[in-house]
Amino acid sequence: MKMRCPHCKSTAHVRSSYEVSDLSRETYFACSNTACGHTFAAVTEIHRTLSPSAIPDPKIRLPLSKHVRRKVLVEQLMTLPTSPMPPPA
Numbered sequence: 001m002k003m004r005c006p007h008c009k010s011t012a013h014v015r016s017s018y019e020v021s022d023l024s025r026e027t028y029f030a031c032s033n034t035a036c037g038h039t040f041a042a043v044t045e046i047h048r049t050l051s052p053s054a055i056p057d058p059k060i061r062l063p064l065s066k067h068v069r070r071k072v073l074v075e076q077l078m079t080l081p082t083s084p085m086p087p088p089a
């Protein structure tokens with residue numbers, strides 16, 4: 001991952017990162033422009049679900065994107081049979 005340096009607009013590359021929580025990560029960037037030399041931290045946060053997980057963690061409570069067809073999903077989850085095939089490896 002890379003970002004643009006907010007000062008000189010050059011590319012800034014990731015130097016390191018660590019997981020803050022199940023939903024966020026702090027990443028440290030260094031500007032590639034040696035005349036600038038800016039280093040900075042950014043936080044990446046998961047803030048909504050675009051497609052629901054097939055193996056959801058009950059502790060993770062993310063809002064669903066507006067495009068998700070909730071009623072159809074619920075209807076299908078409650079009525080479709082379970083396939084006899086094993087899950088993918």
Ligand SMILES: [Zn+2]
Binds near residue numbers: 008009010031037
């Ligand atoms: Zn810079």
